[in-house]
Amino acid sequence: MGIITEKLPHVCEHVPGGGVFLTSVDYFINWTRQSSVWPLTFGLACCAIEMMSAYAARFDFDRFGVIPRPTPRQADLLIISGTVTKKMAPVIVKLHQQMPLPRFVISMGACSNCGGPYYDSYSVVKGVDKILPVDIYIPGCPPRPEALMNAVLELHKKIGKMSLADRVNP
């Protein structure tokens, strides 16, 4: 992947009609990325149980190419499924930094969106977006597994708009 991102724009300058060429590479790479969004096996609180339901037999998340990985080094997606406490926050930041680029974050549930039912607690971070950049927010307490699937489909759309040329900080 590193070779493509470094070399590709350079190659394209020399190819007549390179724009077309670049778009189709974009399309191909985005398509491969979309079809295997691998989240980190990482549950925080109650929402994690609904996340597990999504992986289990009835909802069958594998249909969208979503297969949980136990280590951040192999994951593309971090699903923050639950309450982020002040003790947990540095760990989450570290996990996020350990994930290879490009990486995405879904904030699942009221707690990680804004603190949820614990909005006035002394030990809860009021929203994971205070410590991490978030791509998709899912409302609900807990959100249904279908809502999580919808979030991943929205993420597919977002990935579909990515282009190798916009990468500022690879």
Added chain:
Amino acid sequence: MKTTDSNNVQNERVTPPFRSPVTPDEGELSENELWLNMGPQHPSTHGVLRVVLKMEGEIIREARPDVGYLHRGVEKLAENRTYSQFNILTDRNDYLASMLNNWAYCLSVEKLLGVRAPERAEYLRVIVGELNRIASHLVFIGTFGIDIGAFTPFLYAFGREREMVLDLFERLCGARLTYNYIRIGGVMADLPDGWGDQARSFIPHMRRCLKEYDDLLTYNPIFLDRTKGIGAIPKDKAVSYGLSGPNLRASGVSTDLRKDEPYGIYDRFQFKPAVGTTGDTWDRYFVRRLEIEESLNIVEQALNSLPEGDILAKGQRPTVRPPVGESYAQIEGARGWLGIYLVSDGTERPYRLHVRGPSFINLTILQEMLKGWKIADVVAILGSLDVVLGEVDR
């Protein structure tokens, strides 16, 4: 720094580096030893538990659990919530058995108020409580299988049977996980049409599936090798550490609050608490599997004798103002004795609330239990205690 593009941001460190009291020190190690950190992000710690292990080769010499990664301060929050408002936070303590949490809390408030739920509400509480216990034990069977390396029971127990229970709950109160169904003085809603039949048809299905689990998991030779004789808790130690629930019964102590101090209407049902013999990891699994059967019996009896009538005590309003005093109510939760202690100062908010979370107390034995076992047994022993971190840290 708020942005929606996660790829172009360099994260800042927002919290100062935190040094936990269990953080290991190189100086404490002798030759051949090393510190191994497990969690808080680990697929087998069932949430955010951290255990620091001192290893000598593969053998564990010392284990230091570190809790608090999910501490949400509910006991403090209770002081800012009215009695009815706090009910929703009890759902989220032990999120695998929300109904039972609601029940313990409502019993405690009812004790303060001197109210009793009507007959039909008591039956409904038993039905949903036992169904929730089944759902919680099904999660245990599924995740424990994964810990040991068997993936199929997860798909069956968690993805098929548990979903059937959740369907029942969803029809009843609209939620899949956090129900808030049991209210102070009764329950939230009456059964919808056809609910009883749906619940009745679940019972024989579940009984059939238990046989299936026996073939798949319970008597599977690999599973037996990984669990038989591992992490045994002797009777006296289980009692002295204050274990309760299935973990205590697995060690051969037959205590069950539903039998010993029947709350609600449990004295009307025929069942016998499941008891293990040696208290090893397999026993703790098997006791829960037997408990599902007992719970099915109770649900069946309750459905058959369900009386007509009110579901909420007469004149019960959402805002309650209990008299000055204190109360403690405990029930047999899915993980042990779940108690709620309340102090009232006569206002509409509790003055002090304390949750006796069985998971927390069951977890205290981990330190002692892990010593001398191999690293591969850690997930088996930890999984068999069946702790929910929401209840441990609260």
